[in-house]
Amino acid sequence: MNAIEIKNLNKKLGDFELSIDNLEIKKGFISGFIGPNGSGKTTTIKLIMNMLFKDSGSINIFGKEYKIDDINIKELIGYVSDAPGYVHEVKLKDIKKGISVFYKNWDEKLYKKYLQKFKLNENKIYKELSKGQQKKFELIMALSHHPKLIIMDEPTANLDPLVRNEFLEILQEHIEKEEATVFYSTHITSDLDKVCDYLVFIYDGKIILKGDKESILENHSIIRGNKSLLDNETKKALISYNENSFGFDGLTNNVKNSHEIFGEEVVYDKPNLEDLLMYYTRG
Known part of the structure; x- marks a missing residue:
């Protein structure tokens, strides 16, 4: 129950x-x-x-x-x-x-x-x-x-x-x-x-x-990389993203798929709950 x-x-x-x-x-x-x-x-x-x-x-x-x-x-x-x-x-x-x-x-x-x-x-x-x-x-x-x-x-x-x-x-x-x-x-x-x-x-x-909580955190990752990696297709892999003069950062809820798209050209960071809240509400 x-x-x-x-x-x-x-x-x-x-x-x-x-x-x-x-x-x-x-x-x-x-x-x-x-x-x-x-x-x-x-x-x-x-x-x-x-x-x-x-x-x-x-x-x-x-x-x-x-x-x-x-x-x-x-x-x-x-x-x-x-x-x-x-x-x-x-x-x-x-x-x-x-x-x-x-x-x-x-x-x-x-x-x-x-x-x-x-x-x-x-x-x-x-x-x-x-x-x-x-x-x-x-x-x-x-x-x-x-x-x-x-x-x-x-x-x-x-x-x-x-x-x-x-x-x-x-x-x-x-x-x-x-x-x-x-x-x-x-x-x-x-x-x-x-x-x-x-x-x-x-x-x-x-x-x-x-x-x-554990599954949600494991299934998500923050991705950081060069802006040149962003296009209409790669953006679809992100819940939301942010661009700046240094590059971009974004959140994915499919780590395996993101590895196939971005490979080793980006950095993958573990998010915390505040990160999830920020990216989801921004998206």
């Missing part, structure tokens, strides 16, 4: 249209959801969370349509976003008290354990915390009811690298113990380089690439 299944999903918001024919998020893994700002990441997540109503299509969470089984499905989901919506003037213990009652699986021992691990004082007022501390508290709130699906929308935006690493380590530890699934939306591709198993690229409201 997949954690999330999306079929023929469509949502129009002004001039923007989200259209996802088919998307399956595998149970028990971290799936990265990547795209530049304005591509449809947050809209997709809001539709999955039932914060927006779809125009058409279906969204299933662990095999159940969300609209049929709202409360039971919400019990299964932990959610961390870039803007949590907590009342800023309230103490952490009172935020916890107000939210925990809605979860029958709330684990007070686990909550206290994470507070101690992150060195957070629950008598502190939320707005008095640093950005990093606020995000740690939001993660604690998301994990303390043993969710089976953790949905994250730009959770580490504006955090320094040390806090991001700590955040990701706790997330990895938790899902290994709980056998949980993570759907992680971000434009910070270095986070996903470290932790994700599967990738979904979205651009302009459409899924342009998806699959397991």
